[in-house]
Amino acid sequence: MLNGRIRIAALLATLLAAIAAPALAQTVETIDKGALTIAFTGDMPGTGYQDGKMVGYDGEILQRISDAAKLKVKPALMEWSGTIASVQARRVDVMAGTMGWTEQRSKIMTLSDPIHYFKNGITQTEKNNWSKLKDLEGKKVGTITGFSFIPELRKISGLTLALYDTSDAAVRDLLAGRIDAVIGDPPVMQYAISRNPQWHIKFNAFTDQSPDFPLLTGLGQVVFGLSKDNPELVKAVNAEIAKLWQSCELRNIGKTYGLVQDVWFVPVGQNLRAGVDRPADWKLPSCKPSA
Numbered sequence: 622m623l624n625g626r627i628r629i630a631a632l633l634a635t636l637l638a639a640i641a642a643p644a645l646a647q648t649v650e651t652i653d654k655g656a657l658t659i660a661f662t663g664d665m666p667g668t669g670y671q672d673g674k675m676v677g678y679d680g681e682i683l684q685r686i687s688d689a690a691k692l693k694v695k696p697a698l699m700e701w702s703g704t705i706a707s708v709q710a711r712r713v714d715v716m717a718g719t720m721g722w723t724e725q726r727s728k729i730m731t732l733s734d735p736i737h738y739f740k741n742g743i744t745q746t747e748k749n750n751w752s753k754l755k756d757l758e759g760k761k762v763g764t765i766t767g768f769s770f771i772p773e774l775r776k777i778s779g780l781t782l783a784l785y786d787t788s789d790a791a792v793r794d795l796l797a798g799r800i801d802a803v804i805g806d807p808p809v810m811q812y813a814i815s816r817n818p819q820w821h822i823k824f825n826a827f828t829d830q831s832p833d834f835p836l837l838t839g840l841g842q843v844v845f846g847l848s849k850d851n852p853e854l855v856k857a858v859n860a861e862i863a864k865l866w867q868s869c870e871l872r873n874i875g876k877t878y879g880l881v882q883d884v885w886f887v888p889v890g891q892n893l894r895a896g897v898d899r900p901a902d903w904k905l906p907s908c909k910p911s912a
Contacts, residue, residue, distance in 0.1 A: 649690050649857050651714050656695040657687045660704040660716040666812035666878035667719035670696045678808070678878045679717040682736055682871075683845070686861045705730065708846050714854060715847050719808050722842040727898040731849050734859045734906065735842035737808075737871060737885045741770065742826035744795065744803040744810045751802065752825040754834060760801040763791035770836035774804060788813070796820060804837075808880060815879025826884045840890030842905075866906040883910045 652658050659675065661668035669676040675684040675694055687694045697713050704716040708730050721739070722732055743751045751757065759779035764771060766784045774782055783800055785791040791803045792813065803810070810824045829838040847855050865871045875885055888905040895903050 648853050649692070650851065650853065651692060652711060653695060655693060657683070657690070657692040657715065658695040658697055658713045659683055660697045660699055660707045660713040662701050662704065662718045663698055664718060664809070666808050666880070668717050670694075670698065678874055678880060679719065679736065679843070679845070681874050681877075682862070682865065683715065683717055685865070686858055689861050690857050705846060708848055711848055711850065714851070715845050715858070717845050719806065719843055720846060722844045722894060724893070724897055726846065727894075730846040731852075731855050732898060733845040733847065733855065734862045734866075735844055735888075736862060736865075737843050737875065737880065738888050738905075739807045739841040739843060740826040740839075740884055740890070741804060741837050741841070742807060742810075742824050742884075744792070744805060744814070744822060744824050745801070746795070747821045747823055749802075750825065752828045754827065754829050754831065754837065757802065761799075762802050762804060763794055763800040764804045765791065765806070768804075770804070770834075773834045773837045776834070792820075792822075795822065807841075808843075808878070811879045811882075826882070830890055838890075840888055840893070842894070863906070866908060869908040872908055 661670075661680065663669055665677050667677050668680040670680070675681065675696070684694060697707065699707065701718065704718065705726070707713045708716050720726075722735070726732060743756065745751055754777055757777050757780050761781040761783060762774065763783040763785055764774060765788060766786055771782070774780060783794070785794075788803075788805045788809050791800070791805060794800045795803050807824065807826070814820065814822055814824055827838045831838045845858060847858065869886075872886055875881060886908040887910055888907055892903070892905050895901055
């Protein structure tokens, strides 16, 4: 009788697990049933859509999240200016595209756990090895119109600032010798460098941690944006991100897009989210430095 009861208990446990699994998947509600609608800009290395799947660093992670939740991806390509508004209006489930965490954004959306970190830095020719603010003193430096750290660049002694509409234009002038360095979007710079070794340029993250230059030298977190009205989806997204951190699979994804340095995966700097949109004792996830 005892063995019979054990067999019956085991059978019941198997049946319950089979019933519970789809029920759990159904707890994640989306705008279009069975689909995850993603707002993205198509700017690489962050996001793209190819052959029915999301690509790019951010895109690959969202594809894995969709697969884990048994949801189809529904792409919503749009300009950056429309992505946040689309989340707020519940026209999309999630937005992506190398978006940095800010306290202001955390007030209007739920921001996911970080998918990688970044520090701003200096794109330069290989003959130089600049990594500090003082290295830019007296130099002619290019950056992109509208970037938030421009006022900080103007504070650097003797620096002459050249503004560009696109990263491509700034890099062209660097290659031509018309400027000495570019301070651009770190993932975009690293991706372009990895795809064009013939340029003989490199990116060094700032090693400074100056309170007088918080935007240039502080720790940035790339996140996804979701509606505050869908906590179950947020939970599912963060659960999958946690798995990728734990396995360090994020490093393997990063290699595809030129994000290979430890700066992308090991947080160095102040944790600005603790006590803001995370508990006061919340710790930043990390993948150990590469050997």
